[in-house]
Amino acid sequence: MELVRRYSQSIRQTVFDEEAMWLCVRVIGAGRKGYPPDESVYEVDPKDSCDFSSERFEQLAQIAASISSEYRDVLSRNNVLTFDDLIKGAVEIQRTIPELQRQYEHIVTDEYQDTSRTQYEFLRTRLGSGQGLTVVGDPDQYIYEWAGADIRNFERMRQDFPDTIQIALEKNYRSTASILRSATAVISQDKNRIPKALYTDNIDGFLPTLSTRISVADEASFLAQEIERLLTPVGGSLFNGNDVAILVRSRHQVHEIVEALKERNIPYRVLTNRECVEPEQIKHIIACLRYVANPYDANALTDMVKFDAPGGRSKGIGPKTIFVILQEAERCGVHSLEVIKRICNKDFNIPRFRHNLYPLMELVEELHRMTMRNIPASELIFHLVQRTDLVNRLQEDDPRSWYRHTRKIESLVEFACCIEDGKGDHVIRPLFRDNPDTAGYPLRMFLQVYALASPVGSAIRAEWSSGNDGAPKVTVMTSHLAKGLEWPIVMIPGVNNKRFFKDEELRRVLYVAFTRAQTLLFVTHSQTQSEFISKCPNKQILFQDKVPDLDDAALSEIAQLLGRAALGEGWERGDEQRPSDDHEGYRRFTSGRVIRNLSAFTAENLMSRLQSKMKG
Ligand SMILES: Nc1ncnc2c1ncn2[C@@H]1O[C@H](COP(=O)(O)OP(=O)(O)OP(=O)(O)O)[C@@H](O)[C@H]1O
Numbered sequence: 001m002e003l004v005r006r007y008s009q010s011i012r013q014t015v016f017d018e019e020a021m022w023l024c025v026r027v028i029g030a031g032r033k034g035y036p037p038d039e040s041v042y043e044v045d046p047k048d049s050c051d052f053s054s055e056r057f058e059q060l061a062q063i064a065a066s067i068s069s070e071y072r073d074v075l076s077r078n079n080v081l082t083f084d085d086l087i088k089g090a091v092e093i094q095r096t097i098p099e100l101q102r103q104y105e106h107i108v109t110d111e112y113q114d115t116s117r118t119q120y121e122f123l124r125t126r127l128g129s130g131q132g133l134t135v136v137g138d139p140d141q142y143i144y145e146w147a148g149a150d151i152r153n154f155e156r157m158r159q160d161f162p163d164t165i166q167i168a169l170e171k172n173y174r175s176t177a178s179i180l181r182s183a184t185a186v187i188s189q190d191k192n193r194i195p196k197a198l199y200t201d202n203i204d205g206f207l208p209t210l211s212t213r214i215s216v217a218d219e220a221s222f223l224a225q226e227i228e229r230l231l232t233p234v235g236g237s238l239f240n241g242n243d244v245a246i247l248v249r250s251r252h253q254v255h256e257i258v259e260a261l262k263e264r265n266i267p268y269r270v271l272t273n274r275e276c277v278e279p280e281q282i283k284h285i286i287a288c289l290r291y292v293a294n295p296y297d298a299n300a301l302t303d304m305v306k307f308d309a310p311g312g313r314s315k316g317i318g319p320k321t322i323f324v325i326l327q328e329a330e331r332c333g334v335h336s337l338e339v340i341k342r343i344c345n346k347d348f349n350i351p352r353f354r355h356n357l358y359p360l361m362e363l364v365e366e367l368h369r370m371t372m373r374n375i376p377a378s379e380l381i382f383h384l385v386q387r388t389d390l391v392n393r394l395q396e397d398d399p400r401s402w403y404r405h406t407r408k409i410e411s412l413v414e415f416a417c418c419i420e421d422g423k424g425d426h427v428i429r430p431l432f433r434d435n436p437d438t439a440g441y442p443l444r445m446f447l448q449v450y451a452l453a454s455p456v457g458s459a460i461r462a463e464w465s466s467g468n469d470g471a472p473k474v475t476v477m478t479s480h481l482a483k484g485l486e487w488p489i490v491m492i493p494g495v496n497n498k499r500f501f502k503d504e505e506l507r508r509v510l511y512v513a514f515t516r517a518q519t520l521l522f523v524t525h526s527q528t529q530s531e532f533i534s535k536c537p538n539k540q541i542l543f544q545d546k547v548p549d550l551d552d553a554a555l556s557e558i559a560q561l562l563g564r565a566a567l568g569e570g571w572e573r574g575d576e577q578r579p580s581d582d583h584e585g586y587r588r589f590t591s592g593r594v595i596r597n598l599s600a601f602t603a604e605n606l607m608s609r610l611q612s613k614m615k616g
Pocket of ligand 1: 174483486
């Protein structure tokens with residue numbers, strides 16, 4: 001981004017992520033004849049799409065083509081780049097500016113199997129010599145070919161840098177041996193796969209449960225029932241909702257699952273997008289700062305009001321209001337804050353909106369004025385927390401675990417202070433060529449470093465959940481999004497031939513889903529079982545059709561694998577929560593201090609602590 005900002009002839013204002021792009025497309029599409037109000041229509045998997053007539057497809061394709069061209073226009077009119085544009089632009093800039101080539105001696109890349117050809121070019125041209133390039137990747141997890149990933153990058157690297165040393169990381173520390181065996185049985189049927197001898201020293205554990213149900217709803221209900229059993233009383237002391245993930249192949253499976261969870265009052269969250277689990281208060285703060293830095297950032301505005309309207313408890317700013325504001329901004333060719341101001345200044349006569357938007361406008365303007373005076377980000381955060389009465393509201397809303405969230409706020413302030421103190425400057429600063437003399441630099445710097453440094457900066461968005469009460473929740477998400485993550489208990493519904501058939505990429509998706517599980521794995525299907533499972537050699541000794549019988553010995557073994565206290569070490573079967581959870585005396589501050597006395601942890605002293613952090 002910085003390369004493009006600095007060297008591109010036209011200075012670009014902002015970068016759209018997936019959600020902002022989607023919103024933009026919706027704004028453009030709204031009002032068009034034939035534009036489907038149900039956005040999911042565009043996400044229909046072609047293999048599932050037999051419900052659409054060919055005429056309807058034709059019509060949708062035409063609408064998509066015209067939206068697409070208008071979309072490109074909107075992007076260029078507003079100086080917006082997409083992520084793809086950024087990469088292409090950066091490669092192009094590097095090609096034309098020699099001093100940018102071969103700039104780094106060492107580059108380390110994770111998830112290398114997900115890189116596109118352009119990304120590889122980007123890496124290659126930035127390197128002094130091939131010796132400095134280290135990549136980590138798993139060809140068995142190559143599941144983003146449809147999004148441009150190119151597995152031939154492994155070969156390209158070997159050709160471009162003939163001295164490349166290849167090291168196989170074959171030891172698995174994550175899963176039980178039984179889970180690893182079943183995952184290997186699935187993936188090793190891929191005849192073109194680069195062979196790997198995966199092994200683990202972990203316990204054997206339970207065979208994954210493979211259950212045939214009569215319908216999709218029955219699959220969901222079976223899994224919900226099993227979750228209920230595992231969370232209480234069977235494994236209730238060891239597991240909570242956060243330990244369970246239900247990984248689906250497509251979002252269309254979510255509905256049945258959510259219904260089944262609701263029926264049993266099991267708290268859940270459905271995660272979509274690339275953003276990752278991050279406390280809502282932090283999302284809110286970051287979104288607010290992003291919006292202050294760039295009022296063109298539609299995504300930031302959406303996030304800001306999604307998590308909590310700033311300026312107190314001003315309710316009533318929902319997606320519809322935002323939608324109208326963005327549409328108006330697009331129509332007038334101004335940013336959304338300008339529209340908000342016009343509404344608040346009565347240029348647009350929408351009294352209901354005015355009332356709700358006024359506190360938001362005031363706060364953003366206040367922060368913007370501070371930003372223009374180059375007030376550091378830590379102080380902006382402090383001001384925001386104070387001004388929105390965030391800590392007190394957290395305490396009221398979530399008396400049981402509000403302190404956990406406030407600690408995250410402290411960490412955020414600490415992080416901002418680190419940047420302001422210049423810690424790690426030698427690494428960070430060369431990456432940013434933003435002019436330090438222009439107004440607003442400290443905030444821009446903070447936001448850019450935050451996005452790069454923190455996995456939560458670009459991390460999974462809680463699209464909707466059963467409540468914002470901080471209670472542990474079962475996660476429902478797609479296997480694609482689950483890549484890189486892990487849970488003690490993983491459930492994979494819909495493993496039938498319709499969703500997982502001969503395509504090798506789908507086999508790898510299933511492999512990714514299997515390998516997210518640490519200790520217990522459940523696989524269900526209601527139509528013909530996927531061939532990826534039915535053709536596993538020795539299937540009968542890889543899976544069981546029963547659910548695991550978690551006796552004390554089994555629970556102790558599992559606890560050990562998960563690094564949790566074993567039975568008898570501070571908790572008993574039936575305890576509400578394990579002691580390693582977020583209880584008094586167990587959680588560490590990022591600073592390394594352990595807070596033992598939570599009674600001393602109050603809203604007042606949090607504010608003074610934040611202040612002393614900023615002074616220190
Ligand atoms: N040397 C080790 N000793 C103990 N545990 C380890 C070790 N290396 C990794 N682990 C644990 O194994 C799990 C998986 O590790 P990690 O996420 O680094 O693997 P990965 O190869 O990136 O996995 P994937 O790509 O499948 O997501 C983590 O829980 C991690 O803490």
